Every structure is written in C-alpha cells, then in structure tokens.
Amino acid sequence: MAFLFYVLFIIFTATCHPKSRHVKIVFNFDFRFYPTNAFLMRKSFFLIYLFPFFMYAQGVDATYEREYKRGVALYKSGDFASAMSALTPLTARKYTHGLAPFAHYYWSLAALKTNRLSESRQMLMQLRERFPDWKKMDDVRYVLADVSFQEKQFGEALDYLEEISTPSVKKEAENLKRFYVNKLQDIAYLKSLNRQHPADKTVALALIDMIQRTSNEKSDLELSDQLTNRFGVVSSKPTSQVTPVRQSNNNLQKGYYNVAVALPFRLKEFSPNQRARTNQFAYDMYEGMKLAKAKLQQEGILVNLFTYDVSNDPEEMVNVVNNANFAQTDLLIGPVYNEPAKLAADYAESNNIFYVHPTSLATDILVNHANTLLLQPSFERQAQQSFDFMRSQPSTNRKLAIYYGATRRDSTLAASYKTKATEAGYQTIDFRKTREKLDSSATITEVNKPGHVVVFSSTETDGNKVLNMLNKRRINVPLLASSLAFNMQNVVASTLSGREVYIIDTEFIDTSKAQVRDFQTNYLTKRNTIPSIYAMQGYDALLFFGRLLHKYRNQVRTGLDTRVFEDDYLLSGFNYKSSNDNQVVPIVKMDDMRWVLANGQ
The missing domain is CATH 3.40.50.2300 (Response regulator)
Known part of the structure; x- marks a missing residue:
C-alpha cells in the first residue's frame, strides 16, 4: 500500500511540471493550504518527505471535525458542562482549523449558560485575539455585551453593541439592550450611561421614564424635556384618540x-x-x-x-x-x-x-x-446676564476660561456663555470639563492669564477644584460659578478669602428681608x-x-x-419685559460671612 502511494505521488509530481497551466498547491509545516501559480520546489525528495505529514494532517482535520460536532451536539442538547469538556481541547492555540473559532464561540456560550461569566468572557477575548477577521465577529460582540450586562458593566456592554453592523445581529442587540436597560432603577446610573452614550435612544427613553416616575428635581425635568425633544418621544395615545381641546370663555x-x-x-x-x-x-x-x-x-x-x-x-x-x-x-x-x-x-x-x-x-x-x-430664567438668559455682569467689572483683559461639569445643564450653560463672550469679542483660552485633571490639563498660566474664570457644574466639589488649580498657578482673577458648583450652606469664608467669587443663584433667598x-x-x-x-x-x-x-x-x-417687579417677593422678583422667560438672574457674593446680591436687577 505504501508503495502504491509512492507511485501515485511520483505521477502527481511529474504532471505538476512548472510549465503546466494547473494551479499547484504548496504545503507548509502548519498544514494550511495556499493556492499559488508558482512552481513547486525543485527538490522532489523534499516533497516526498512532506507527503506523510500531509496524510497525517488530513487525519487531524477529520478528528477535529468529529470532536467539534460532538461538542456542539452536547451544547444543543443542554449538556453544557460536557460540551465545554469536549470543546476545550479544540480551543488550543496550535489549531488554526476553520472550525476553531466556532469551537471557541460554542464553548463561551456553554460557559454563559452555566453562569461562568468571567470564563465565557476570557474565551471570547481569546477568539477575538486569534481570529480578528472571523466573519461572525458581530455574534461575539453580542455575547460579550450579554456577559457585560450580567456583570453590571452596562457602559462596556453598550460599547460592544455599538460596534455591531450586521443588520440581523443589530436587531437582536436592540432587544438585548432593552431587556437589561429597562430593568435599571438607579436614576444616577442611567444619567451616567446617557452622558457616555448620548445618542442611545434606549438609554434615553429609560431615563425619561425614570425621571417622570421618580424625580422632583428641576434639572431632571429639564433633562427629560431635552431628551424627549431630541428623540421625538410621542404621546402615549394615538392622535386619533385625543379629543380636541375645548375653547374657553373666560371673563376677567x-x-x-x-x-x-x-x-x-x-x-x-x-x-x-x-x-x-x-x-x-x-x-x-x-x-x-x-x-x-x-x-x-x-x-x-x-x-x-x-x-x-x-x-x-x-x-x-x-x-x-x-x-x-x-x-x-x-x-x-x-x-x-x-x-x-x-x-x-x-x-x-x-x-x-x-x-x-x-x-x-x-x-x-x-x-x-x-x-x-x-x-x-432660561439657560440663554442666565448665560447672557452673568456675562454682562462679568464684563461690567473693571478689567481690560478680554480673555476667559470656562470649566463645566458632566450634566447636560452644565454643558448647555457653558456653550451658551462661550457664544455670548465670542459675540462680544472675548477670547476663550481654555474650555474643558471639570472631570479632567485640571492641575495638569488646564492651559491657563500667569503668562496666559484670563480676565475671569467661569465654572458651570452640578457637582458641589468642582468649585473648590477650580479654585485649588488657580491657587497652584498663582492666578487671582474673578471667578463666576453656578450655585451647584459649591455647597452654598457650608462654604468656608477662608476658602474665598482674597478672591472675587460670584455665584449665579436663581434660588437665592435673602433671609434679612422681613x-x-x-x-x-x-x-x-x-x-x-x-x-x-x-x-x-x-x-x-x-x-x-x-x-x-x-x-x-x-x-x-x-x-x-x-416694569421689573421686585417688591414684596420672597425670591428675587420678576422681569418679563419683551421676553417670555424671567430675566431676573441673581448673582451673589460673600460679604461678612453671608451671601448678598452683587448685581442690581
């Protein structure tokens, strides 16, 4: 039998002359197949030497396929532990067989079914590393997202789902996302996810629903309105079911x-x-x-x-x-x-x-x-009034720096203030989020000094964070901040000592008023x-x-x-002259251990 194989092989090599038009197959040591039109190696004894290895490789492929089918059958029957045992040898690094990525994939699914989340993740990551061009990579991203959701890593899960491009997988991904996101009951976490993935409609809708069911914060209601407008949330009832509104006949x-x-x-x-x-x-x-x-x-x-x-x-x-x-x-x-x-x-x-x-x-x-x-007062009104106040201060420096927090309210105010300043011929020399390491990232210096600094943040530690950065850089210029950037009830006067600090406080209450x-x-x-x-x-x-x-x-x-109506009111009054939002924007400063109005309305 061996002699017959030898004779056949000699005939094969004879017909595969370099001048032949047939496509030749060259075998290398890892037994992968490469089609080529190059001529075979001239040393026929070298090909004869490789022939037994070729026959062995064919046997390995057959064994691999048989074991793979057995492992998948075990998985489909629900015997996930046995499926993992059968598939484990097939995930060894030495195998580059066409079924190897499938073996990895089914192993990870079996691990997921047995709640071995970290092991499932590791196998999927190994699959991505070894077979980055695998045609089923979107399925891998889907399972990675499922694992991440179960491990409460929602941000990471959403990242994986965003990478999916295959339409059929993308559709299933949306169902998976809705299943997990709609179960979230933590409004702060939903807000964080919305900041990380502002274009994600599923997260936005979940956040809108959570706000409307549980929150009484004005900033949350504003965020709900903004998200509703952006994503086009429609009424819960079709228009055809809504009765036309009745005309009033009020008589004043x-x-x-x-x-x-x-x-x-x-x-x-x-x-x-x-x-x-x-x-x-x-x-x-x-x-x-x-x-x-x-x-x-x-x-x-x-x-x-x-x-x-x-x-x-x-x-x-x-x-x-x-x-x-x-x-x-x-x-x-x-x-x-x-x-x-x-x-x-x-x-x-x-x-x-x-x-x-x-x-x-x-x-x-x-x-x-x-x-x-x-x-x-609207976002635009607060930005305009506060900018007008700051530029009324005695300073010829027309540069400014703006730092803002993580909420949409913060970024909206910051962007609006920057626009107003630019329109007035001011230059914004630094514009960045407070979550950055300002000590190293901020670009303002004693040489490149702004005329004033602005902080719009809903995090009460951010005001002090910016002040500390300014102290380290020996920059002493007026600071304007939103009230939420400080803990207004516990601000230590020494913190503001020697500085001009102005606070936009639309909820300012002058307790000295009778x-x-x-x-x-x-x-x-x-x-x-x-x-x-x-x-x-x-x-x-x-x-x-x-x-x-x-x-x-x-x-x-x-x-x-x-006119402006300020008399006899608990807060700062009302001004709707030629406008539909309240133009009264109280700006306060610390004076003798208490907050007092700095701007006359």
Whole structure:
C-alpha cells in the first residue's frame, strides 16, 4: 500500500511540471493550504518527505471535525458542562482549523449558560485575539455585551453593541439592550450611561421614564424635556384618540380669578404616612400658593385655586382641558412634563390665557407660544446676564476660561456663555470639563492669564477644584460659578478669602428681608415644617400673577412689559419685559460671612 502511494505521488509530481497551466498547491509545516501559480520546489525528495505529514494532517482535520460536532451536539442538547469538556481541547492555540473559532464561540456560550461569566468572557477575548477577521465577529460582540450586562458593566456592554453592523445581529442587540436597560432603577446610573452614550435612544427613553416616575428635581425635568425633544418621544395615545381641546370663555370682569394648578400630585400613590415623596415639590409649591391666596385676599383680590393631577401622560392633560370647569380658567400653572406642557401651551395660545411653566429652563416650548412663560430664567438668559455682569467689572483683559461639569445643564450653560463672550469679542483660552485633571490639563498660566474664570457644574466639589488649580498657578482673577458648583450652606469664608467669587443663584433667598422671615414663621405654624424653595416659588408665582391679572385683566402682556417687579417677593422678583422667560438672574457674593446680591436687577 505504501508503495502504491509512492507511485501515485511520483505521477502527481511529474504532471505538476512548472510549465503546466494547473494551479499547484504548496504545503507548509502548519498544514494550511495556499493556492499559488508558482512552481513547486525543485527538490522532489523534499516533497516526498512532506507527503506523510500531509496524510497525517488530513487525519487531524477529520478528528477535529468529529470532536467539534460532538461538542456542539452536547451544547444543543443542554449538556453544557460536557460540551465545554469536549470543546476545550479544540480551543488550543496550535489549531488554526476553520472550525476553531466556532469551537471557541460554542464553548463561551456553554460557559454563559452555566453562569461562568468571567470564563465565557476570557474565551471570547481569546477568539477575538486569534481570529480578528472571523466573519461572525458581530455574534461575539453580542455575547460579550450579554456577559457585560450580567456583570453590571452596562457602559462596556453598550460599547460592544455599538460596534455591531450586521443588520440581523443589530436587531437582536436592540432587544438585548432593552431587556437589561429597562430593568435599571438607579436614576444616577442611567444619567451616567446617557452622558457616555448620548445618542442611545434606549438609554434615553429609560431615563425619561425614570425621571417622570421618580424625580422632583428641576434639572431632571429639564433633562427629560431635552431628551424627549431630541428623540421625538410621542404621546402615549394615538392622535386619533385625543379629543380636541375645548375653547374657553373666560371673563376677567367677573370679580375673581380662576387659577388652574396642573402638577404631578400622583394622588393614587399618595400616603399620608409617607414623609418623603418623589414629587414633594408639587405639594410644597401648592402649599405656598395657598398662603399667597390668603395674602391676595387681604389685598382684595379673590383667587380660586383648582388643582389637577397631571404627570407625564398627555391624555391626563387632554382630560383636564375638556373638563367643563376648566373652561373658566384665567391662568394655568403647570404641567411640568414635556408632552402635557405642549398641550397646555397650545391651549393657552388658542384661548388667550397665560400658561406658566414652573420648572423648565429650555426655551423650546416658547416657540410659537406667545402666551407661555417660564417662571425661571432660561439657560440663554442666565448665560447672557452673568456675562454682562462679568464684563461690567473693571478689567481690560478680554480673555476667559470656562470649566463645566458632566450634566447636560452644565454643558448647555457653558456653550451658551462661550457664544455670548465670542459675540462680544472675548477670547476663550481654555474650555474643558471639570472631570479632567485640571492641575495638569488646564492651559491657563500667569503668562496666559484670563480676565475671569467661569465654572458651570452640578457637582458641589468642582468649585473648590477650580479654585485649588488657580491657587497652584498663582492666578487671582474673578471667578463666576453656578450655585451647584459649591455647597452654598457650608462654604468656608477662608476658602474665598482674597478672591472675587460670584455665584449665579436663581434660588437665592435673602433671609434679612422681613417678608421672608414672616413667610417662614407663617408656614412653620401652619405646616409644622420649614418651607422649601418650591413653597417659596409657589407663593411668589401666585402672588405675582394674581396681582397682574387683577391690575391688567385682559392686558396681561402690557403689564409684563411695563416694569421689573421686585417688591414684596420672597425670591428675587420678576422681569418679563419683551421676553417670555424671567430675566431676573441673581448673582451673589460673600460679604461678612453671608451671601448678598452683587448685581442690581
């Protein structure tokens, strides 16, 4: 038999003459096959020497394939431990067989099925290293993402899923992502994922839902609105199921004023024994309004308050505007969530009443809605007013440095401030995130010194972080910061000693004002608790707009354009002259161990 093989091989080598047109096959020592048109090696004895190895390689391939099929069959039968045992030898580095990456892949799947996550990951990483061009690499990324999700490494999992390009795998990847992301109940973690993956719609939708179910923070509500606008979240009900809004027939000559308060009270979830509610701001704001109602009554102004429980479902707002009593509404305060807010703005516009959004800092909703007002100064307003204040300070240096935090609020304010400065001919010589190592990355120096430094951050340690960087670089210039960049209640005066530090604080309360002290005493007596900022905002809002309705009746816009209203309010007052957002932007500084207004409004 061996002699027969030898004779056949001699015939084969004879026919494979260099001048022959047939494609030759050259064998190398690792038994991979390479098609070539080059002539065979001239030494025929060398080919004869390789022939037994070729026959051995064929035997190895057959054995490999047989063991591979056995391992896969065990996997498909559900015997994952036995499948791993059968496939383990086939993942050795010496094998470069075409089935080797499949052996790695099925081994990792079996490990995943037995909850051996780290081992599954290691095998997949080994597969990526040895076979980087494998045609099924998107399947590997999918399984790596699954492992990462199970190990609570969501950011890493999303990174793997973003690399997938195969349409069929990509579709399954979206299902996998939704399965894990929608189970997250940590709002801070979701916000972190959104910052890392701002274009990921699944993460954005999960975050919107979490905010609307659990958060009462104004910054969260603003973020929810921004994400809703960006990703085009639609109403929970089809348009065909939404009843057209009723036209109002309000008459401001009737001698009293009906104010609708549409806030997320979530009465179905209400429990009198629950001390801390996620929507406590709604109750606090309403309590403040009730005290303002009593104050207005003392002034001869009669206001009726009608409350409506409206959260994030637009149908709740549709039901409100189709309520027969709502047709008599003269002023609407709330809702706060995006979709109901749009319906409220449309209603106010078509029925000639004013709608006040109590929390938003974004101006999107003001477009084509002349009767919609923001109780707070918008992002753009804060940037413009604070920049105008800083450039009014005695300095000829037209350079500045801006440092900002990780939230969308921070980056929006920073970008807006930079735009205003550039338009005014100022040069921003450093613009970077506070999460960087500012001691080494910041580019400002004693030589390249800015005229002032700005810090927009929602992290209360960032203000001191920037101050420390400035101290190390011996740069002493005015600093402007958002109030959230410091712990305003615990700022040590020595930290600011010898520096001009100005804080943008839209929630500034001057406790030296008699009306503030009286309100706090009255609220404590009636509610047995200290009033929150939301209670004060509710009080100011109803007091201001109640007086405005009484004085100007059907000419509210004229009243808004008349003057700045600062008297008798707990916070810093109102200014809507030729605008629909509040132009009052309090900027404070430390004076004799207390915060005082630095800018006159």
